[in-house]
Amino acid sequence: MTRIYISRDSGALCVGAEAVAKKFRDEAKSRGLDVEIVRTGSRGMYWLEPLVEVETPQGRVGYGPVKAAKVGELIDAGMLEGKAHEKCIGVVDEFPWFKNQTRLTFARCGIIDPRSIEDYRAHGGYEGLKKAIAAGPKAIVEEVLTSGLRGRGGAGFPTGIKWRTVAETPPQQKYIVCNADEGDSGTFADRMVMEGDPFELIEGMTIAGIAVGATYGYIYLRSEYPHAFETLKIAIEEARKAGYLGDNVMGSGHAYDMEVRLGAGAYVCGEETSLLDSLEGKRGEVRAKPPLPAHIGLFGQPTIINNVLSLAAVPLILDKGGEYYRDFGMGKSRGTMPIQLAGNIKHGGLYETAFGITLGELVDDIGGGTYSGRPVRAVQVGGPLGAYFPRALFDTPFDYEAFTAADGLIGHGGIVVFDDTVDMAQQARFAMEFCAIESCGKCTPCRIGSARGMELMDKIVAGEDREANLVVLEDLCDTMKFGSLCALGGFTPYPVMSALHHFPEDFGAAKKRLEAAE
Amino acid sequence: MSRFEPWTPERASEIIAQHQNQKGATLPILHALQEVFGCVPLDAEPIIAEALNISRAEVHGCVTFYHDFKREPGGRRTLKLCLAESCQASGGRALEKRAKEKLGVEMGGTTADRRVTLEPVYCLGLCHSSPAAMLDHDVYGALDEERLDELLKEAQS
Numbered sequence: 244m245t246r247i248y249i250s251r252d253s254g255a256l257c258v259g260a261e262a263v264a265k266k267f268r269d270e271a272k273s274r275g276l277d278v279e280i281v282r283t284g285s286r287g288m289y290w291l292e293p294l295v296e297v298e299t300p301q302g303r304v305g306y307g308p309v310k311a312a313k314v315g316e317l318i319d320a321g322m323l324e325g326k327a328h329e330k331c332i333g334v335v336d337e338f339p340w341f342k343n344q345t346r347l348t349f350a351r352c353g354i355i356d357p358r359s360i361e362d363y364r365a366h367g368g369y370e371g372l373k374k375a376i377a378a379g380p381k382a383i384v385e386e387v388l389t390s391g392l393r394g395r396g397g398a399g400f401p402t403g404i405k406w407r408t409v410a411e412t413p414p415q416q417k418y419i420v421c422n423a424d425e426g427d428s429g430t431f432a433d434r435m436v437m438e439g440d441p442f443e444l445i446e447g448m449t450i451a452g453i454a455v456g457a458t459y460g461y462i463y464l465r466s467e468y469p470h471a472f473e474t475l476k477i478a479i480e481e482a483r484k485a486g487y488l489g490d491n492v493m494g495s496g497h498a499y500d501m502e503v504r505l506g507a508g509a510y511v512c513g514e515e516t517s518l519l520d521s522l523e524g525k526r527g528e529v530r531a532k533p534p535l536p537a538h539i540g541l542f543g544q545p546t547i548i549n550n551v552l553s554l555a556a557v558p559l560i561l562d563k564g565g566e567y568y569r570d571f572g573m574g575k576s577r578g579t580m581p582i583q584l585a586g587n588i589k590h591g592g593l594y595e596t597a598f599g600i601t602l603g604e605l606v607d608d609i610g611g612g613t614y615s616g617r618p619v620r621a622v623q624v625g626g627p628l629g630a631y632f633p634r635a636l637f638d639t640p641f642d643y644e645a646f647t648a649a650d651g652l653i654g655h656g657g658i659v660v661f662d663d664t665v666d667m668a669q670q671a672r673f674a675m676e677f678c679a680i681e682s683c684g685k686c687t688p689c690r691i692g693s694a695r696g697m698e699l700m701d702k703i704v705a706g707e708d709r710e711a712n713l714v715v716l717e718d719l720c721d722t723m724k725f726g727s728l729c730a731l732g733g734f735t736p737y738p739v740m741s742a743l744h745h746f747p748e749d750f751g752a753a754k755k756r757l758e759a760a761e
Numbered sequence: 762m763s764r765f766e767p768w769t770p771e772r773a774s775e776i777i778a779q780h781q782n783q784k785g786a787t788l789p790i791l792h793a794l795q796e797v798f799g800c801v802p803l804d805a806e807p808i809i810a811e812a813l814n815i816s817r818a819e820v821h822g823c824v825t826f827y828h829d830f831k832r833e834p835g836g837r838r839t840l841k842l843c844l845a846e847s848c849q850a851s852g853g854r855a856l857e858k859r860a861k862e863k864l865g866v867e868m869g870g871t872t873a874d875r876r877v878t879l880e881p882v883y884c885l886g887l888c889h890s891s892p893a894a895m896l897d898h899d900v901y902g903a904l905d906e907e908r909l910d911e912l913l914k915e916a917q918s
């Protein structure tokens with residue numbers, strides 16, 4: 244029997260993986276071939292999707308991108324024996340783009356069947372939980388502290404400190420909440436974990452539950468991810484059946500169970516307090532802090548809220564030890580970052596690597612430059628609230644502090660590439676527009692300021708009183724930055740001001756004025 | 762022709778009853794109602810308020826806060842076109858224009874034959890293959906004019 248692997252990740256489905264899988268089934272039947280098709284997550288090399296992998300004695304040999312219409316031809320050319328072909332990339336594990344990564348969180352993604360708990364266990368799954376149970380709650384928190392893991396949702400807050408705070412609250416109903424709202428343009432790593440290795444997230448949340456004495460967890464998933472929703476529901480049910488969730492997790496005496504809840508298309512619900520209100524069944528308005536969710540969180544109870552990637556990093560940290568994880572990275576940015584290459588890029592996909600790699604290496608070398616073949620002009624890092632970077636800053640290393648120093652942010656690790664046809668004034672306008680659409684409405688600088696910002700940008704683009712309006716724009720950005728309750732209003736000035744600062748020529752008269760000011 | 766059931770308070774109560782006993786039941790109820798009726802009509806609000814023992818104003822505030830919930834059912838199929846940055850960088854704006862022209866609707870509009878509702882979406886998590894779109898629950902990436910035209914045809918069929 245020959246085993247072939249085709250991704251069921253929505254990133255593969257969106258370019259036709261389902262039709263390819265069906266064609267293989269049909270061909271196998273009509274030719275009487277003994278073929279088993281395993282549906283996996285994605286390896287993250289999306290420009291090669293639909294990628295079809297064939298098991299051979301040398302390892303899994305990959306072919307991609309494969310069109311359904313070419314399946315017959317590929318089989319004729321001997322792909323089921325791993326034979327050469329123009330679409331063949333060789334043994335996938337040896338393919339440089341893949342091999343050069345440091346895959347910790349994404350070690351299994353694209354390799355295993357995400358719906359099979361046996362497959363998960365055969366690839367090291369649930370080793371972390373086993374060790375966590377043996378070590379006990381205190382030691383779990385210590386291990387996470389040692390790892391230096393920082394929240395991957397955007398703010399980069401040390402995960403271990405958050406966990407310790409919740410662990411130190413008196414015993415009562417506590418909750419684990421996973422932030423799976425992944426609203427930033429240019430990001431898809433959470434989606435890949437949930438569709439490609441959901442048990443890793445479930446295991447991470449279970450370990451968190453045991454660490455702080457929380458018996459229930461929620462994954463708050465954006466409604467734009469119907470495929471992740473299906474996979475998570477199936478995986479949670481499997482974990483429950485196998486005794487990894489329930490009243491007595493792995494016979495440890497600890498109780499922990501969980502469910503997935505859908506958001507409803509509000510970007511601001513990725514902000515943690517807004518998310519908690521939404522889970523409680525209210526409007527997703529941002530809460531003032533303090534109190535911290537660690538003290539008064541979901542339904543008024545102590546709550547850990549972490550991003551998908553933060554929680555998914557935990558099983559490995561418990562299995563291999565906090566020091567193992569900490570030994571990757573630079574400065575105060577420890578471990579690996581799953582970086583997402585997006586936009587107008589040749590090699591779009593997920594690249595997990597230790598912190599410290601430069602922006603230029605990521606965009607030019609790994610990303611291969613633009614898809615359009617035109618020069619890269621700007622990249623936006625960290626989603627809609629992140630700054631635009633010009634080529635001049637491509638030596639910035641991927642590290643929380645280095646990005647802050649360059650007036651930007653890493654956020655959730657998404658990089659969106661733009662070629663030289665981009666109009667940066669239009670991008671600045673969009674940043675204001677997005678803020679206006681998504682504002683929760685609680686504070687004036689964000690709610691009203693973003694609408695004013697759009698009007699201002701329209702005037703600036705139209706050439707109306709440019710000089711004066713640019714001064715007003717900078718003023719407005721200052722007000723939003725310092726007068727907003729959360730980062731939606733507070734960080735929208737980053738894309739706007741970085742666009743203006745680095746690309747003044749797109750704002751007309753701006754260039755002269757900035758030069759005069761210097 | 763419609764894929765949705767006609768609104769009746771009895772059917773609504775039945776759906777609400779299936780979901781009301783969980784904690785924070787509002788969003789699950791709203792999603793379930795929209796799944797069946799294609800929208801959350803105003804008339805549903807007092808029934809939800811009563812079932813959850815909260816004020817009608819709270820329910821109303823919630824329904825109107827979230828972009829997902831509609832007041833009237835859309836067309837037979839919903840085409841969500843991504844308008845966020847990664848898709849902008851890859852030609853999404855031109856595709857938006859083309860889709861509006863070909864369907865003869867603005868964003869949020871439904872075609873005269875009620876086959877397709879066109880909606881904006883801000884990122885589908887498919888930014889590695891921008892521009893992207895979603896037709897009901899099916900995803901499409903790496904769109905260009907040709908692929909968009911096929912997708913529009915599929916949406917209207």
Ligand SMILES: Cc1cc2nc3c(=O)[nH]c(=O)nc-3n(C[C@H](O)[C@H](O)[C@H](O)COP(=O)(O)O)c2cc1C
Nearest residue numbers: 394395396422424425426513514515549550553730
């Ligand atoms: C407007 C806004 C949107 C956010 N969206 C997300 C999101 O989609 N996913 C996420 O994990 N964090 C998001 N955050 C950050 C969360 O507020 C919070 O920092 C995070 O969930 C904490 O988890 P972590 O420590 O594991 O990163 C957002 C913040 C803001 C202000």
Ligand code: SF4
Nearest residue numbers: 683685686689729732
């Ligand atoms: S900054 Fe905007 S989104 Fe954040 S709390 Fe204020 S109004 Fe709401």
Ligand code: FES
Nearest residue numbers: 843848885887888
């Ligand atoms: S920005 Fe369009 S899919 Fe992410």
